[in-house]
Amino acid sequence: MHIPDGFIPLWQCAIYYVILIVALYFSLNWARKNLDEKAVPLMAVLAAGIFAIMSMNMPIPFGTSGHMVGGALVAIVFCAPEAAVIVFTLVLLVQGLFFGDGGITALGANVLNMGIIGGVVGLYTFKGLRKPIGKYPAIAIAAWLSIFLAAEAVAVEMWLAGTFPLVQGLAAMGIYHAFIGIIEAVLTVVVILALEKLRPDLLAWNKNKNLGEQKPEPSEVAAK
Amino acid sequence: MNGVGSVRELEKETDKESPLHSMDGRIKLILLIFIIVYAVFSTQLLVMIFLEIYLLLLIWISNVSFKTTVTRVLLLLPFGGFIILFQPFIHPGNIIWTGPIFGITMTDAGLMWAALLMSRLIVALTSIVLLSSISPMQEVVESFRKLGMPREFAMIFSLMIRFLFMFYDELHRISHAQKARCFDAFNKNLPYKWRMKQLGYTVAMMFLRAYEQGETIYLSMASRGFSDKSKLYHDKKKKIGSREYIFIATTIGLVACLQILAMFLFHQWGFVGMNIV
Incomplete structure (x- = not known):
């Protein structure tokens, strides 16, 4: 899903960069207002963690493999798409600058797809479906949809750039990421289930509940 | 994605000594990103060939292993290579080959577009490999900070x-x-x-x-006294000296010359000099 350098013309890259700068401005404001002073190290370590998670190859049915993205996961955990924007700008900047995974000129487009679209679609689908179908089915659908729509956004951007025809692009990206999305959905649910079980205080929707300060020791968590 | 091995190897490369390794981080960052931006802007294969030769020259000056560089670029190519592979068959143009099944056709314009995308990708990846081999990650962060992040x-x-x-x-x-x-x-x-x-x-x-x-x-x-106003990076004072000025002049001079040649001369040199759109 990472668009490399050279696939999008410079003037379009400039538009995506403007979107990135505006999103980052609002996200940093959100972080200052809504998160406590732990936010700086927490965001940094979380970005490093997401970076490592993205390097794990997972098996997909029918013999291929893919990796988790985590845009919906970060947005749902923090109940804010702004968190996904900050984390993914960092992750994609490091991937682009040091590992050549995703371009520097295409950074704006990549953050738009994985951070902004991934985070917004993930969170608001979850919020919309949570009551009618239940928390975990809503998380699964939100995570799947976040990957699917982010992939379709890549197809649209490639079409706008004149690099790939729209219909074929939508079909190819859609079919492949419909399977990748299954991994994203399963893993997002498993991670949130584990967080709910082991550290419910970390989930934004539990912040106002009295959880009795039952924070287990890291060794206890590892043993579980 | 790259694993732990490449993260460690990357940091080892940055420990080497060369005129480029010891240069101010901001200059390296700006100029190598400038080369990527110019490669994305340009539409001529010949420009890409000259840019790649210049980058290979910089790799030689910086004592970075050619084998490691080529291996890393080749490992990264499949990310974009997959899309490039389809270009000769989906881009409109004069048909130069018709497949035996499904009416697949290859066009001249598609082939040229694929060559341009591939050459852009190679130049961009070589720049990134060079940047990450001559600048430790922390130096890049410091450079960003000094540049106003x-x-x-x-x-x-x-x-x-x-x-x-x-x-x-x-x-x-x-x-x-x-x-x-x-x-x-x-x-x-x-x-x-x-x-x-x-x-x-x-x-x-x-x-x-x-x-x-x-x-x-x-x-x-x-x-240890951390607050939201603390500085977590070292503001090392590195002066921009003659080496940096030579690097700036050479890179900007090369890009300016290439642009002038691209406008007035390269188009006479056959398909490598034609504008691909």
Whole structure:
């Protein structure tokens, strides 16, 4: 899903960069207002963690493999798409600058797809479906949809750039990421289930509940 | 994506000594990104060839291993290469080949467009490989900060780089422990659902450890006087000297010459000099 350098013309890259700068401005404001002073190290370590998670190859049915993205996961955990924007700008900047995974000129487009679209679609689908179908089915659908729509956004951007025809692009990206999305959905649910079980205080929707300060020791968590 | 091996190898390359390694980080960052931007702007194959030769010359000057550079570029090519592969068959133009089945056709314009995309990708990846081989990650963060990156963002960026290595080690340990128990996520003899559950727990553990580490780090930082106004990076004063000026003049001079030649001369040199749109 990472668009490399050279696939999008410079003037379009400039538009995506403007979107990135505006999103980052609002996200940093959100972080200052809504998160406590732990936010700086927490965001940094979380970005490093997401970076490592993205390097794990997972098996997909029918013999291929893919990796988790985590845009919906970060947005749902923090109940804010702004968190996904900050984390993914960092992750994609490091991937682009040091590992050549995703371009520097295409950074704006990549953050738009994985951070902004991934985070917004993930969170608001979850919020919309949570009551009618239940928390975990809503998380699964939100995570799947976040990957699917982010992939379709890549197809649209490639079409706008004149690099790939729209219909074929939508079909190819859609079919492949419909399977990748299954991994994203399963893993997002498993991670949130584990967080709910082991550290419910970390989930934004539990912040106002009295959880009795039952924070287990890291060794206890590892043993579980 | 690259694993822990490449993260470590990357840092080893930056320990080498050369005129480019010791140069101011901002100059390296700006000029190599400038080369990428110019490659994306340009539409002539000949320009890409000259840019690649210049980058290879810089790699030679910087004592970075050619073998490592070529291997890294080749490993990264498939990411964009897959899309490039289709270009000769989807781009409109004069048909130069018709396939025996499904009416597949290859066009001259598609072939040229694919060649342009591939050459752009190679130039961009060579620039990135060179940048990451001559600049330690922390130096790049400092350069961004000096170039005006917002303070909070630079601080998060700096901390993220520090913990990247720790998380790769953590992932490596988890993967070793799983291998020691004969767990293979790609083993088709195991039920798919069960494999996904195990991978899910691994990701959850990484996520939890990231959180817990974040809290521990915050507490240790706060106990050492950390506040949201603290500086987490070293503001090393490096003067921009003659080497930096030579590098700036050479790179900008080369790009200016290439642009003038691209406008007035290259188009006479056949398909390598034609504008591909």
